[in-house]
Amino acid sequence: MLQRILVVLSFIAFIAITIVGGIYWNNQQNEVIQGKVKVEAQETERGEQSGTVADANRTELQAKVKNLPKSAQTAFLRAYDENKQVRIAFVGSLSLGKGIGGWSDLVSEELAEAYDDLVTISTYQIDGSSNEFIVKGMADEVAEEKFDIVMFEPFTLKDNGTIGIDNSLKNLTTAIEALKEANSNITIIIQPPNPIFGAVNYPRQVEEDLKGYAEENDLPFFDHWDKWPDYQTQELLKYLDKEGMPNGDGHALWAEAIMNYFVAED
Template identity: 35%
Template sequence: MKTFSLFLLGIICAGVLVYGNMYWQERTSVSSEEKSTVVTESASEEKVTDNEKDVDSLMGNWPEEAQATFKKTVATGNPYKLAIVGSLALGADENGWSEQVKTELTDTYRDTIEVKIFQYDTTSLTFVNGENVDEVLEYEPQLVLFEPFALNDNSNGVGGENNQESIQIFERKLKEQNEEAVLILQPTHPIAGATYYPMQIEELKEFAEENGIPYVDHWSAWPVDDEEALGELLVDSQEMPSEEGHAVWADYLVEYFINE
C-alpha cells in the first residue's frame, strides 16, 4: 500500500512538472510575440517619422505653399503634379536640363510626384493667348516651373513689359483653376555679348520680387562675365545650351528641388 502511494505521488508530481513547463513555455512564447509586435510597430512608426523628416528636408527650398500642398496631396494617395514649362531651351528632345531634372525628381520622390514637360517654340504672348496654355492647364499642375520665353521674346521684338503681362495672365489662369497652385519663375539661359537681354532678365527678377513670385536665379551658376567660357556652354546660335550648359542648369535646379 505504501509502495502504491509513493508511485501515485510520483505520477502526480511528474504531471505537475510537465504542466508547469508547458504553461511557462506558452507564456514565454506569448510574451515574445507581444514584444516582437511592439518592437515592429515602434520601428514602423519610427521609419514613417524619419521618412517625413527626410521629405521635409529635401523640400527645404520649395515655397511653403508648395510644401503644404505636396504633403496634403500625398496624404490622399495621389501624386503631386509638377509642370516644367518653357521654350526649346528646355532641351526636352535631347535629354536637356528639363529631362535631367524630371529624372532626379522622380527617382528621389518616387510615386509621390508626377512631372511633365511642356516645351514650345513660341513667344510669351503667343503662349498665353493660344492653345499652348490650355494644354498646360489641362494637366492641372499644382506647381509650375516657368521659363517665360524671355530669350524668344527678346529675339522677336516682344518687350519686357509684354513678357511680364503674359506672366501675370498665366498665373491668373493657373490660380483660377486651382487657387493652391504655385508658380516659380526662372530666366532663360544667359548668352554671350548681349546688352539689352541681361537688363531684361534683371527686370524679370525685380518683377518676381515685387509680385511675390518665387524666382530661381540659375544665372549665378553660369560664367556670365566670361564670354569665352559662357560660349562653351551654348550651341553656336546661342538659342539653347550645349550639353555642358544643360548640365550646369540641371545641377542648379536639382539642388533647389532636392535639398540634400
C-alpha cells in the same frame, strides 16, 4: 456509522476536486491572458517600429525639400502623408531642351530617382513667343492639369526684341492667372531662360523686369544665372551652341542647378 464516514469522505473529495479544478481554471485563464498580452505587446512593438520608419522617411523628405518655397514643401509632405504624387510641370521655350537630352529631360529623370514614386513630371515646350503661348491656348492647357508645382520660363529671351518686355510680362500675368484659377494652391516658380554672350538689354530685362515682377507678385524666382560663367566673358560660349541656346554642357549645368534646388544636399 460506516455510511456517515462515506458521506464525510465524499464531501471532502468534492471540496478537493472543486479546489483543484478552480486552481487549474485560474492557471488556464492566466495563460490565455498572458498570451494575449504578449501578442498585443508584439503588435504594438511592430506598429511602433513601422511608425518610427515612417517618421524617419518623412524627416528625410523634409530635409530634401528644404530649399523649395514653403508651399512646395507643403505639397511634398501632403503627398507623402496622403500616399499621392506631387505633380510637377516644366513650362517654357526651346531652352528646356525637351526630347534632346536637355535640362528638362535630365531633371525629370533625376527627380524620379530622388523621390521614387512620389513625383510625376510633365514638360510643355513651344518654339514661339509668349504671345503664341497664350494664343495657342497652352496656358489653359497647362492650367487644366492642376499641377502642384509649375516651373515657368516665360519666353523672355524669345520675346526680346520682338514683342517687348511689357507685353511679355502681360502674357506672363495671363498665364499665372489661369494657373491660379485652376488651382489656388499651386506653386509657380519663375526662372529666366539661359544667359547669352555679350547681351545688353536682355540681362537688364531679366534682372530688373522679370525678377522685379516676381518680387512684386510674391512669386519664387529661381535665379540660375550665378551658376553660369559671366555673360560678358567668352567662357560662357563653352556652354552655348551657335544659336545662343544651351549645348550639352549648358543643359547639364542648368540641370545640376535645378536639382540642387529640388533636392537639398546634406
